[in-house]
Amino acid sequence: MARTPVWKSIAIALTDDIAQGRYETGGKLPAEAQLSARFGVNRHTVRRALADMAAQGLVHSRRGAGVFVAAKPTDYPIGKRVRFHQNLAREGRTPGKKLLTLETRAAGLREAEALRLTAGDPVLVYDGLSLADGQPIALAQAVFPAGLLPGLREALEEESSITKALKRCGVEDYTRRETRIAAKLATATQALHLQISEGAPILRTTSVSVDTTGTPIEFGRTWFAGDRVTLTVGGET
Amino acid sequence: MARTPVWKSIAIALTDDIAQGRYETGGKLPAEAQLSARFGVNRHTVRRALADMAAQGLVHSRRGAGVFVAAKPTDYPIGKRVRFHQNLAREGRTPGKKLLTLETRAAGLREAEALRLTAGDPVLVYDGLSLADGQPIALAQAVFPAGLLPGLREALEEESSITKALKRCGVEDYTRRETRIAAKLATATQALHLQISEGAPILRTTSVSVDTTGTPIEFGRTWFAGDRVTLTVGGET
DNA sequence: GGGTAACATTTGTCTAGTTGTATAGCTGAT
DNA sequence: ATCAGCTATACAACTAGACAAATGTTACCC
Incomplete structure (x- = not known):
């Protein structure tokens, strides 16, 4: 019985946020530190979720700038x-x-x-x-x-x-x-x-x-x- | 004459420690590895004891963080x-x-x-x-x-x-x-x-x-x- | 105005430590 | 012989903290 890992539920929550339009396409997501505070979780866990989303092409990050909602091709x-x-x-x-x-x-x-x-x-x-x-x-x-x-x-x-x-x-x-x-x-x-x-x-x-x-x-x-x-x-x- | 299992005596000892105030409510217990060394048993045996205490609501654990003394409801x-x-x-x-x-x-x-x-x-x-x-x-x-x-x-x-x-x-x-x-x-x-x-x-x-x-x-x-x-x-x- | 230097913010990476879970095997009591 | 209790080992998931690297912002000077 593999329970859903924390990072996955975070990825799902964020994906839902994007789908609901709470973050504009091309817009910036809150900083990883803020997200980790919001979910009550370590920053690494948030990064794991973001990495998953990035692999799906949903977001992309720029060092020093932030994480952005990927625009559709x-x-x-x-x-x-x-x-x-x-x-x-x-x-x-x-x-x-x-x-x-x-x-x-x-x-x-x-x-x-x-x-x-x-x-x-x-x-x-x-x-x-x-x-x-x-x-x-x-x-x-x-x-x-x-x-x-x-x-x-x-x-x-x-x-x-x-x-x-x-x-x-x-x-x-x-x-x-x-x-x-x-x-x-x-x-x-x-x-x-x-x-x-x-x-x-x-x-x-x-x-x-x-x-x-x-x-x-x-x-x-x-x-x-x-x-x-x-x-x-x-x-x- | 069923002897008390090892894990139970560990649970009792730890429960006593908490009752005696040796660990603050909300505070962190030593890591499982340290406890297993202290009692001279395997980590799993300690975990069995902690699981028992958690079931009674005495402690709660957070993966990666530690085991904490639970506050009263x-x-x-x-x-x-x-x-x-x-x-x-x-x-x-x-x-x-x-x-x-x-x-x-x-x-x-x-x-x-x-x-x-x-x-x-x-x-x-x-x-x-x-x-x-x-x-x-x-x-x-x-x-x-x-x-x-x-x-x-x-x-x-x-x-x-x-x-x-x-x-x-x-x-x-x-x-x-x-x-x-x-x-x-x-x-x-x-x-x-x-x-x-x-x-x-x-x-x-x-x-x-x-x-x-x-x-x-x-x-x-x-x-x-x-x-x-x-x-x-x-x-x- | 334009360049630049300093600063704060943010992501990337690394190391170390902790609990959760799974598998395999040993031992003694019934 | 069986089985609960315990040992042993390994890996996954998450926390914690620190530092590096890139970026954005602001103040300042010429």
């Missing part, structure tokens, strides 16, 4: 028309962006090929962090042909969305010609930005977008935090 | 005027309270009926643990009509007693209109808070308190640890 549709803001708004989440770097440099081989340029042609490289409800979702790099899109740099600095910035440069619409998906492990830098641990799984997508005339406009590489995003393909989005 | 008078602090102080024990949760939510059917509200009306729910000399005595849940008592939440957070908090909200006096008593078995969560074993007997009281005008003010449910409390009814307290 975001479904991110990949199709002809990929719009970050729309994709997230549809899921009922608040999209956000953080500009990391914005620079003009010479195109590399890979980039030149994708954008139908010559290696060495000037390209505008946008590095940014995509957020959902304030939580990092993806690292995005977009490479634009600088020669074709004058004024894009300023537009990207001011506008909150790439779609809007492109529109200001005369690109009314654009679609994805191709998207490739691969699974990788996070490097230290990526892990830092995405607030995941080094070596955690990430999804890398590589894409080429073209305007209505079929001219390549953007060469994009995006790294998604593997446990926060599920890519979906096939809806006619 | 507290007499807890239930009448028109039930005040936790007073009830315990009269017995010469030090009352204590620990706030577990405090939330505002919609009233359930049962609660609405008792408080003469409509199901769905906002109620303030107080969950707390009552202590005597630091030992858990009872789990208490009190449901207040949130609409009638603005500011009660803050008062409950700051004051140590419900009576005082109510006074701050203008309730000078209140009495019990009714108390129902039932015997139940402890659930895992209850057992955790009361530091008893799952399935141990508990006393559940359900009460409705009214102010001087007869308006229901509190709907209370309390779970007493069965072997630590004896409810008394009938004194004109």
Whole structure:
């Protein structure tokens, strides 16, 4: 007759609290010390419960910060028309962006090929962090042909969305010609930005977008935090 | 001529030690390993003795912590005027309270009926643990009509007693209109808070308190640890 | 304003000690 | 022969305390 261990009943109680909405998704749980006081139990026992919940993907902890209710993996549709803001708004989440770097440099081989340029042609490289409800979702790099899109740099600095910035440069619409998906492990830098641990799984997508005339406009590489995003393909989005 | 078993003589010796005041009530006994060394027997034999004493309510053990001398069952008078602090102080024990949760939510059917509200009306729910000399005595849940008592939440957070908090909200006096008593078995969560074993007997009281005008003010449910409390009814307290 | 230094908070990890439970075996009395 | 009483050993579950490492906050200075 194995009675339910203490840590398990704590895990159940906390799971119930989350399910009841007493703690918001993405929100912070009380500190372990507070929880141990609330349940009248040693902190280690609380940690055992939290570890169980973390293994189920219900919560995740950050040393020095706290324990957070894990947000459900975001479904991110990949199709002809990929719009970050729309994709997230549809899921009922608040999209956000953080500009990391914005620079003009010479195109590399890979980039030149994708954008139908010559290696060495000037390209505008946008590095940014995509957020959902304030939580990092993806690292995005977009490479634009600088020669074709004058004024894009300023537009990207001011506008909150790439779609809007492109529109200001005369690109009314654009679609994805191709998207490739691969699974990788996070490097230290990526892990830092995405607030995941080094070596955690990430999804890398590589894409080429073209305007209505079929001219390549953007060469994009995006790294998604593997446990926060599920890519979906096939809806006619 | 059945000789007294070894474990029994150990139990007698320890019981005598307690009676002689060699171990304070509420204090910790030496670890089982130490006792087994002292009596020159196996730890299991000591455990057999302790189990016997625990069955008599003389001691109680907490895994990982030790074996403690049990306090005598507290007499807890239930009448028109039930005040936790007073009830315990009269017995010469030090009352204590620990706030577990405090939330505002919609009233359930049962609660609405008792408080003469409509199901769905906002109620303030107080969950707390009552202590005597630091030992858990009872789990208490009190449901207040949130609409009638603005500011009660803050008062409950700051004051140590419900009576005082109510006074701050203008309730000078209140009495019990009714108390129902039932015997139940402890659930895992209850057992955790009361530091008893799952399935141990508990006393559940359900009460409705009214102010001087007869308006229901509190709907209370309390779970007493069965072997630590004896409810008394009938004194004109 | 921006950088930085100090401080408090919080999680991560480690060591040690204690009770709870399970299994196996020995011994003497009936 | 059986069986209750006890020994022996091992592991699981929980407590207790301490310290390290990361983070967030605040005050302060230039």
